[in-house]
Amino acid sequence: xxxxxxxxxxxxxxxxxxxxxxxxxxxxxxxxxxxxxxxxxxxxxxxxxxxxxxxxxxxxxxxxxxxxxxxxxxxxxxxxxxxxxxxxxxxxxxxxxxxxxxxxxxxxxxxxxx
Amino acid sequence: xxxxxxxxxxxxxxxxxxxxxxxxxxxxxxxxxxxxxxxxxxxxxxxxxxxxxxxxxxxxxxxxxxxxxxxxxxxxxxxxxxxxxxxxxxxxxxxxxxxxxxxxxxxxxxx
Numbered sequence: 001x002x003x004x005x006x007x008x009x010x011x012x013x014x015x016x017x018x019x020x021x022x023x024x025x026x027x028x029x030x031x032x033x034x035x036x037x038x039x040x041x042x043x044x045x046x047x048x049x050x051x052x053x054x055x056x057x058x059x060x061x062x063x064x065x066x067x068x069x070x071x072x073x074x075x076x077x078x079x080x081x082x083x084x085x086x087x088x089x090x091x092x093x094x095x096x097x098x099x100x101x102x103x104x105x106x107x108x109x110x111x112x113x114x
Numbered sequence: 115x116x117x118x119x120x121x122x123x124x125x126x127x128x129x130x131x132x133x134x135x136x137x138x139x140x141x142x143x144x145x146x147x148x149x150x151x152x153x154x155x156x157x158x159x160x161x162x163x164x165x166x167x168x169x170x171x172x173x174x175x176x177x178x179x180x181x182x183x184x185x186x187x188x189x190x191x192x193x194x195x196x197x198x199x200x201x202x203x204x205x206x207x208x209x210x211x212x213x214x215x216x217x218x219x220x221x222x223x224x225x
Binding site for chain 2: 004031033035041042043044045048050055056091093098099100102103105106107108
């Protein structure tokens with residue numbers, strides 16, 4: 001069975017450009033998370049969806065970041081305009097159910113903004 | 115915001131040594147998870163603990179949840195090079211179903 005699929009794996013862009021990261025969760029999972037990982041700050045939650053509805057977006061840094069989940073099998077994280085401080089590895093994770101369930105992570109999208 | 119402090123931040127040991135890493139918070143958690151992350155990959159769940167005082171064993175790894183459910187430890191016996199990786203703890207509390215992660219302990223086991 002396929003795990004969480006993220007694309008692209010690597011993205012290098014210039015400051016000011018729009019970046020779109022994509023995620024396909026595991027089929028049947030109803031919770032989806034976007035995290036950002038840096039050496040300085042570790043894994044930080046950006047946004048949490050449950051049944052395709054954003055439940056907690058308090059971790060979204062600012063208006064430059066937006067996330068959507070149009071259906072149960074697809075989510076996007078968009079950064080517009082991108083800045084060098086957005087450089088990080090962005091992870092998508094999905095979970096079946098809530099509470100103490102296991103998070104299944106994708107392999108991440110490494111973003112470098114020059 | 116619940117903060118999870120992990121220590122040590124870095125650990126470099128020889129194969130066969132024992133080690134313990136810690137995860138501490140001032141918050142009470144309803145559940146706590148440990149994940150391991152290898153370079154270029156996403157974290158993978160090792161264990162979930164939910165009861166204060168709970169101890170779980172996974173081969174050479176022993177996980178303990180503190181009695182007050184504010185802290186946890188991971189002990190590895192006879193470490194092997196395959197144990198190398200970033201060990202992350204993640205806690206969920208109250209009505210939140212959203213795991214908060216510590217910054218991790220980066221472990222290197224030398225052959």
